[in-house]
Amino acid sequence: AQTVTQSQPEMSVQEAETVTLSCTYDTSESDYYLFWYKQPPSRQMILVIRQEAYKQQNATENRFSVNFQKAAKSFSLKISDSQLGDAAMYFCAYLSNYQLIWGAGTKLIIKP
Amino acid sequence: EPEVTQTPSHQVTQMGQEVILRCVPISNHLYFYWYRQILGQKVEFLVSFYNNEISEKSEIFDDQFSVERPDGSNFTLKIRSTKLEDSAMYFCASSIQALAELIYNEQFFGPGTRLTVL
Numbered sequence: 001a002q003t004v005t006q007s008q009p010e011m012s013v014q015e016a017e018t019v020t021l022s023c024t025y026d027t028s029e030s031d032y033y034l035f036w037y038k039q040p041p042s043r044q045m046i047l048v049i050r051q052e053a054y055k056q057q058n059a060t061e062n063r064f065s066v067n068f069q070k071a072a073k074s075f076s077l078k079i080s081d082s083q084l085g086d087a088a089m090y091f092c093a094y095l096s097n098y099q100l101i102w103g104a105g106t107k108l109i110i111k112p
Numbered sequence: 113e114p115e116v117t118q119t120p121s122h123q124v125t126q127m128g129q130e131v132i133l134r135c136v137p138i139s140n141h142l143y144f145y146w147y148r149q150i151l152g153q154k155v156e157f158l159v160s161f162y163n164n165e166i167s168e169k170s171e172i173f174d175d176q177f178s179v180e181r182p183d184g185s186n187f188t189l190k191i192r193s194t195k196l197e198d199s200a201m202y203f204c205a206s207s208i209q210a211l212a213e214l215i216y217n218e219q220f221f222g223p224g225t226r227l228t229v230l
Contacts, residue, residue: 042223044223098143099160099170100155103154104153
């Protein structure tokens with residue numbers, strides 16, 4: 001069965017600096033999708049970025065980028081130029097047969 | 113921009129009571145999902161629904177749970193006899209049907225319903 005592990009319960013970063021959130025997963029599939037979701041205090045799930053496993057190129061969305069290492073089954077999220085509005089829980093998730101399998105989340109704190 | 117909506121935002125109920133959580137998926141989406149997140153824990157998949165039937169369900173989704181698409185726009189989750197441990201945030205999501213393999217079906221999430229069982 002697929003599993004998703006986020007080993008950092010909490011991370012903090014100074015505003016305007018860069019932070020990297022870690023995620024590892026386990027799967028026997030060769031084609032799949034990985035995601036990072038943001039959950040602000042409002043608790044709504046917001047898709048930040050996605051990565052297709054068959055694409056070697058790392059996904060990028062403005063200040064958010066991933067480092068996808070398929071062989072290592074690693075999918076980290078890099079947030080550049082951190083902003084106060086980035087403060088939230090960040091969840092890594094794996095798409096399996098239309099259901100999302102979630103990591104435990106990392107709480108990101110932005111220091112002004 | 114179309115979005116998934118959920119009502120109510122917060123539901124308080126007594127243990128043993130039935131609750132119905134409502135969701136309105138994005139109108140052209142065909143797959144629907146329920147997830148729950150117990151406070152401080154990870155998000156857990158409950159059920160997926162397509163073509164008026166359950167396509168997948170997790171171990172959590174036992175006989176106390178049921179889903180329905182009663183009128184072509186709403187998608188509901190019913191908990192027949194609530195337990196204290198059902199207290200959680202319940203998220204509805206929807207996605208458009210895949211047209212071919214490996215075409216990604218992004219799941220769009222609603223804002224969630226916080227269920228509190230007393």
